[in-house]
Amino acid sequence: MDLFSRKVIAWNTSAKPDVDLVMTAFKKAYDKRNCPKGLMFHSDRGSQYTAFSFRQLLDSLNVVQSFSKKGYPFDNACCECFFKYLKKEETNRRTYHSLQELQLSIFEYIEGFYNSRRPHGSLGMLTPNEKEELFWNQA
Numbered sequence: 320m321d322l323f324s325r326k327v328i329a330w331n332t333s334a335k336p337d338v339d340l341v342m343t344a345f346k347k348a349y350d351k352r353n354c355p356k357g358l359m360f361h362s363d364r365g366s367q368y369t370a371f372s373f374r375q376l377l378d379s380l381n382v383v384q385s386f387s388k389k390g391y392p393f394d395n396a397c398c399e400c401f402f403k404y405l406k407k408e409e410t411n412r413r414t415y416h417s418l419q420e421l422q423l424s425i426f427e428y429i430e431g432f433y434n435s436r437r438p439h440g441s442l443g444m445l446t447p448n449e450k451e452e453l454f455w456n457q458a
Contacts, residue, residue: 333418334418336365341368358382359384361395362387368386410425
């Protein structure tokens with residue numbers, strides 16, 4: 320998630336939340352944003368984010384890593400809020416029979432609703448896509 324626009328840039332699903340899942344999603348986001356310079360990656364202190372291979376990836380791309388303080392989920396509130404609404408508005412309301420069904424549902428939620436139609440109070444009631452479009456039109 321880009322904190323400027325609250326846009327979900329990239330995501331991935333897996334049967335297990337391991338470092339490969341995080342690395343794949345990060346690489347997708349990094350490439351989608353055209354390999355930005357001066358990037359900071361913020362997360363909680365989960366083992367996926369502290370894994371040596373993920374730290375090596377960030378170092379190789381000159382990405383600064385930032386962690387939430389232990390016991391302070393507020394540092395990661397934007398992402399926590401996104402996952403709360405993903406569950407409340409989409410995944411907890413349905414039953415999935417395969418990982419592919421879940422992936423399609425998440426894709427439709429993120430790309431068809433969250434980024435493009437869901438307004439955010441922190442963005443002046445703009446959607447993430449509108450916030451970015453406004454920024455780039457003013458630049």
